[in-house]
Amino acid sequence: MSFPRVETSRGELRIHDSLDDLSTDLVEYISEISEASVKERGVFTIALSGGSLIDMLGKLCDAPFSKTIDWGKWYIFWVDERVVAKSHADSNYKLAKEGLLNKVPVIPSHVHSINDSLSAEEAASEYEFEIRQLVKSRLISVSDINDCPKFDLILLGMGPDGHVASLFPNHSALKVKHEWITFITDSPKPPPERITFTMPVINSASNVAVVVTGGSKAEAFRLAIDTRDVGPKSLGLPARMVQPTKGKLVWFVDKQAALKLDGVEFS
16 A cells, blocks of 8 residues: 655645545554553543544454454543434444444443533533543643643544534634633534534644545645645634644545645645
């Protein structure tokens, strides 16, 4: 398998010929970070997003990953969640449970999902409190430049509008700086009620991976990557705001999503 890897000021860019190549590379990357985190800290804290990203993680259930990953050391969180019942088709928890968690020996008490019986505001507050307790106990690391949690890995997808997690362009949630988890009740995409990590938490992670696939996302991806474009569309793009302060950022992209990168200079 061969594909270009480009180091840019916007992180490492990995362009793949096919979705199969991309998903294989992604799970190899996750496996490597998991191994390094367990070796260094004794645990691996990972925050998941929903959508097609979960389908790609299915390869973690296959050999050699399923046999070599120390699943008992995994602690699983959600970068964002739709405020619906866990049995609802829109639930990111349900998607991850059926696509990955039911198929690997993760310890159930290590899976930290939101309380789906609460309102969006209450669920966000309770989820933040839970994460704060785990930071106090040092199960989740803490950033050395702010008080934010420092997850070992945050996995993000990107929408055609450039949104990541449930942080949408020009939405007030993008401006939340002093909370770890916020909520929205007017998502441009249904369902309207969601909780989401704030941008400071995303940018405090040790590693952030953004998966971008499909031609419908090509323009938003160009705006996220092209540092020369400083227009209002690019500067207000959530995906462009993803820039770990001390961590590493990797973009996993298929050729369709990279179609508009011709002529982009990677500074």
